[in-house]
Amino acid sequence: MHKRYQRQAILPQLGKEGQEKLRKAKVLVVGAGGLGSPILTYLAAMGIGTIGIVEFDTIDISNLNRQFLYKEREVGQPKITIAIERLKEQNPHLCYVAHSFYLNEENILELFPQYDIIVDGSDNFKTRYLINDACVITKRPLVSGAIYQFQGQVSVFNYKGGPTYRCIFPEPPSALEAPTCATAGIIGATAGLIASYQVMEVVKIIGEMGNILSGKLLVVDLLQMEHQTIQFKLQPVNQAIEQLTPIPDEYCEIKSEEKVAVNQIDHWQDLHPKGVMIDLREDYEREEHTIKDAQWCPLHELPEIVNTLPEDQPILLFCQNGIKSKTAYQWLKEKNDKLILRELEGGLEQ
Known part of the structure; x- marks a missing residue:
């Protein structure tokens, strides 16, 4: 030994x-x-x-x-x-x-x-x-x-x-x-x-x-x-499990139907002047970079505003690295599939 x-x-x-x-x-x-x-x-x-x-x-x-x-x-x-x-x-x-x-x-x-x-x-x-x-x-x-x-x-x-x-x-x-x-x-x-x-x-x-x-x-x-x-x-x-059953994508993994690149934000705002932008970051993450006219709502507070979101205007979700926006996208889809959701691909740090 x-x-x-x-x-x-x-x-x-x-x-x-x-x-x-x-x-x-x-x-x-x-x-x-x-x-x-x-x-x-x-x-x-x-x-x-x-x-x-x-x-x-x-x-x-x-x-x-x-x-x-x-x-x-x-x-x-x-x-x-x-x-x-x-x-x-x-x-x-x-x-x-x-x-x-x-x-x-x-x-x-x-x-x-x-x-x-x-x-x-x-x-x-x-x-x-x-x-x-x-x-x-x-x-x-x-x-x-x-x-x-x-x-x-x-x-x-x-x-x-x-x-x-x-x-x-x-x-x-x-x-x-x-x-x-x-x-x-x-x-x-x-x-x-x-x-x-x-x-x-x-x-x-x-x-x-x-x-x-x-x-x-x-x-x-x-x-x-x-x-x-x-x-x-x-x-x-x-x-009694004898074979593997894949977990459906609606659980745990998040996919969005449409993404917006970080360099397209200004263009997106011009195309959708009544659109809603939701900043999902925590307060400390917003010190360096904020986006004009974006509504600030940390991810954990999203349930408090879900019923106030419009169904007739696109909603762009964004965060620092794209992770919180993916989570928010899936959760909002499950709560109200009438929402027109978009997410900022890769977040602001891209």
């Missing part, structure tokens, strides 16, 4: 036998972002023998408040390449496997059987439901985490035939009910804490010790410093 693992191997609950189990384990982490970054760091530090990573995104400057695997000079580079370089520096004695593709119905069922445990560090509901269903079909335990502002959730699904993600969240939420870190914000420490909980569940599963969070959802509120555990039971129908 390598000396680097001495401090954990002296734990009576783990010991040398447990450390050997960690060495032989194969763990797949989906996502190398806010959750995935600290998850991967701890898994590598404790000696998980084979670590697979699913990631296709590149590093953005906004990632750096919580994704400590990356540095500012690496902005624009593939996350998976830098992550593996950094992990090898940390612990070169392990096997790191890069899966640099978008997880989908065509590749997931071939990938999951290569690993013992799946750890979900994704940031969208469509991927979470896909991962859950694939874990049921391939009979793999799923260690799940989710973060939102100062809050987080952790659970273990499909553990030894136990409750699944769908047993507590049967259906995906609408776009406005499912904000991302980009639209709602996130404190880096929230991601770090939830990731640590996920890693502990991985260790407990491999080492066959402790109380596994199966049939239990741990909810953490760091602003109020409160922890709550929600119990839920297996619904047998959710263990």
